[in-house]
Amino acid sequence: MSIIKQAAVVGGGVIGAGWVARLIENGIDVAVYDPAPDAQQKIEAVLLNSRHAYRKLTMAPRAKEGSLAYAASLADAVSQASLIIESVPERLDIKQSVYADIEKFAANDAIIASSTSGIMPTDLQADMQHPERLLVAHPFNPVYLLPLVEIVAGEKTSADIVTQASAIYQAMGMHPLVVKKEIEAFIADRLLEAVWRESLWLVKDGIATTKDIDDAIRYGFGLRWAQMGLFETYRIAGGEAGMRHFMEQFGPCLSWPWTKLMDVPEFNDELVDLIAGQSDEQSGHCSIRELERHRDDNLVAILQALKAKDWGAGKVLGDYEKQCYDKAAMSETQALEQDYSQPIRTFEMVIPTEWTDYNNHMNESRYLECFSQATDAFLRVIGVDADYVAAGNSYFTVETHIRHLDEVTALESVYTTTQVLAADGKKLKLFNSLYHSDGHLLAIGEHMLLHVSLETRRSSNPETAVAEKLAEISALQSALARPEGAGNAIQ
Ligand SMILES: NC(=O)C1=CN([C@@H]2O[C@H](COP(=O)(O)OP(=O)(O)OC[C@H]3O[C@@H](n4cnc5c(N)ncnc54)[C@H](O)[C@@H]3O)[C@@H](O)[C@H]2O)C=CC1
Ligand SMILES: C[N+](C)(C)CC(=O)CC(=O)[O-]
Numbered sequence: 001m002s003i004i005k006q007a008a009v010v011g012g013g014v015i016g017a018g019w020v021a022r023l024i025e026n027g028i029d030v031a032v033y034d035p036a037p038d039a040q041q042k043i044e045a046v047l048l049n050s051r052h053a054y055r056k057l058t059m060a061p062r063a064k065e066g067s068l069a070y071a072a073s074l075a076d077a078v079s080q081a082s083l084i085i086e087s088v089p090e091r092l093d094i095k096q097s098v099y100a101d102i103e104k105f106a107a108n109d110a111i112i113a114s115s116t117s118g119i120m121p122t123d124l125q126a127d128m129q130h131p132e133r134l135l136v137a138h139p140f141n142p143v144y145l146l147p148l149v150e151i152v153a154g155e156k157t158s159a160d161i162v163t164q165a166s167a168i169y170q171a172m173g174m175h176p177l178v179v180k181k182e183i184e185a186f187i188a189d190r191l192l193e194a195v196w197r198e199s200l201w202l203v204k205d206g207i208a209t210t211k212d213i214d215d216a217i218r219y220g221f222g223l224r225w226a227q228m229g230l231f232e233t234y235r236i237a238g239g240e241a242g243m244r245h246f247m248e249q250f251g252p253c254l255s256w257p258w259t260k261l262m263d264v265p266e267f268n269d270e271l272v273d274l275i276a277g278q279s280d281e282q283s284g285h286c287s288i289r290e291l292e293r294h295r296d297d298n299l300v301a302i303l304q305a306l307k308a309k310d311w312g313a314g315k316v317l318g319d320y321e322k323q324c325y326d327k328a329a330m331s332e333t334q335a336l337e338q339d340y341s342q343p344i345r346t347f348e349m350v351i352p353t354e355w356t357d358y359n360n361h362m363n364e365s366r367y368l369e370c371f372s373q374a375t376d377a378f379l380r381v382i383g384v385d386a387d388y389v390a391a392g393n394s395y396f397t398v399e400t401h402i403r404h405l406d407e408v409t410a411l412e413s414v415y416t417t418t419q420v421l422a423a424d425g426k427k428l429k430l431f432n433s434l435y436h437s438d439g440h441l442l443a444i445g446e447h448m449l450l451h452v453s454l455e456t457r458r459s460s461n462p463e464t465a466v467a468e469k470l471a472e473i474s475a476l477q478s479a480l481a482r483p484e485g486a487g488n489a490i491q
Contacts (some may be wrong), residue, residue: 002173008081008106012036012072012099015115016087017043017448021050025144026172027063032070033077040070050144053296057303057400059147059373060240061328063344069277074098075105082107085137085166087115095119096127097189103129111165113137118185121154131156135165137176138186145299147175147316152185173320175313183233189337191230200265203275210278226302226313322386328377341476343417343433343483354412361407367434368402371445372415372437374432376486384462393463395428399448403485405441413437423474423484426451426459431483444485 004479009016012034020043024032032043047068071077078084084102087096087189095114098387112134114124125131136152149169153162166176179186181257186192202208208216222231231243238246258380265271283291307321348369357363367400379385379395388394415435422429427450434443 004082004168006031006080007083007085008033008071008077009085009087010034010102011086011115012039012043013045013087013089014141015139015143016085017046018050018139018141019085019087019115021047021144022139022144022172023334024066024068025050025054025062026066028172028247029064030066030068031077031081033074043068043070046292049289050142050290052293052353053142053145055350056297056300056354058317058321058324059349059369060324060325061347061377063327069216071323074101078102078106078110082110083112083165083339084112085115086112090117090119094121097455099124099128099134109133109409111135111168115139115166117189119155120184121152121180122182123154125154125156128156132158132194133161135161136186137165137169137188139174139190142296142297142299145296145303147173147313148188149174149176150179150188151176152179152182154182162224171323173316175316194261197257197264198259200271201263203278204265204271209282210275211282214282227306229312237407245347252490300394302452325380325386328380340473341479343431343477343480344378344473346374346379346381346418346432348413348414348415351408351410351414356373356410359411365402367404367443367445368400370414370416370434370443371400371402371432371447372397374418374434374445375430375447375449377416378418378430382473383466388463388466389454393460393466394452394454395449396452397447397449401446403444403488405444406436406440408436408442414442419483420470420474420477421446421482423470425461428470429488433483444483446486 003026006029009019009023009030009032012020012032013036016032016034020030020032024047032039034043036042037252047344061304084106086095086098088098095116099112106112110133114121114134115138116124116136117138119136121134121136124136125134128134131154134154136150136154137153138150140146140148151162151166151169153159158275162178164333166178169176177187183190199208199213202213205212225449234246235243239246240250286294302313304315305316306312308314310318349370352364355362355366355369371450375397383392385394414437417433417435419433420428420430421431427448430447430449432445432447433441436442451462452457452458461467
């Protein structure tokens with residue numbers, strides 16, 4: 001897994017701020033440079049939303065949030081960075097002058113990635129001294145949630161930079177789509193541009209309002225597109241005979257007046273007033289930040305639904321989580337090697353607001369969620385990781401006893417420890433403790449697990465390596481006092 005430690009973001013507007021969020025969420029330290037006086041305030045507002053979204057998006061153990069520095073100059077921002085993301089306005093002259101400055105102050109091998117929505121990388125790199133390290137990495141708003149990033153090489157971009165950059169984006173939970181041939185607006189914006197132009201005509205001609213068009217998308221084909229795209233959807237629309245039948249049936253429409261794409265509405269004040277006025281009427285009751293929250297919450301729900309199906313953008317999220325779990329398993333093992341003889345620190349998190357209930361504290365069900373995470377972390381330590389499960393072995397919890405000893409409120413930090421009470425063949429008894437960040441006990445959980453074969457769904461003995469690791473930890477912890485509350489029934 002390739003990952004960088006330090007990145008720079010030049011231009012901290014809508015997209016630059018989204019990149020900052022994606023980078024720091026992945027533990028990468030960022031220096032951002034934007035001369036606008038309100039840049040910091042805008043970036044902080046985006047980070048508030050991105051942190052909210054990530055708390056809901058995934059429970060996977062991820063790197064500690066990277067640091068963020070607001071650089072006073074471009075030189076300060078880029079001098080230590082191995083990845084420099086340019087997100088300044090969509091103008092070739094501005095972008096080229098920014099690259100000239102970057103080249104003065106950055107390391108010669110730092111990758112320069114432009115967020116441009118449509119300018120060809122060959123044009124962007126035309127005046128550079130080291131053009132081989134520039135490519136386009138075109139993201140989609142919100143950059144911290146949407147996995148797609150279009151990677152476009154210019155004539156002088158080195159193939160190695162494309163490979164390196166793709167690995168970096170993939171490690172940050174993104175789907176790098178390498179565009180085979182350079183073209184203005186790449187792939188996705190060509191498609192969006194078609195829908196956008198057609199939509200402007202529909203509003204201008206009084207056929208639909210901005211809301212009608214949004215409804216046509218979100219109640220219908222937008223849902224199809226989110227999970228399958230265009231061609232696979234149309235293949236199904238052709239019935240048993242598939243794409244050939246679909247094309248035979250709808251091919252003739254291509255010559256009917258079903259599109260005005262060859263013709264562009266005149267871009268003038270009248271058109272802007274018409275569209276902006278309808279948009280105000282449709283959505284003006286919400287601030288942009290409120291709309292962003294709705295958008296993010298919806299996207300998180302869609303991504304999670306697709307993850308459960310191991311499908312499309314949800315598969316990217318699932319693969320990302322697997323990387324996080326594998327990485328955590330390695331660091332958990334390293335941490336453990338220091339001291340197996342004490343209850344093991346297994347899991348830590350900040351309590352999300354949505355985990356609290358009408359009593360204004362963490363809901364009872366979430367105590368089990370914390371203990372489930374602690375148990376999973378312990379299992380990874382003994383070698384029950386994604387590969388072990390994929391090979392057909394796992395543990396099932398067959399009994400749990402939780403005591404809720406204290407309350408915890410939203411945004412408090414908590415951590416767990418795990419102690420082995422008994423490990424005997426198929427049976428494993430664990431004792432989890434949940435603590436406030438100051439070490440004050442919050443809850444205890446006692447859990448009986450059985451090792452199972454996922455093929456037969458019946459209990460089975462663990463593989464030798466797992467059994468040995470478990471025996472080692474169990475022997476070392478056998479000297480520990482039996483934790484208070486272990487073995488208790490409800491009084
Ligand atoms: N807004 C969108 O939906 C998307 C935009 N993009 C691309 O991302 C890039 C940035 O677009 P947005 O973030 O939307 O624009 P924006 O206008 O929100 O942000 C641009 C930022 O660049 C700063 N800036 C201007 N000159 C600068 C300089 N010399 N050095 C450092 N910062 C400078 C401005 O102060 C501003 O904060 C463009 O190339 C755009 O095509 C890509 C994907 C989606
Ligand atoms: C409108 N836009 C061309 C700037 C859009 C993009 O580039 C991508 C996106 O997020 O839709």
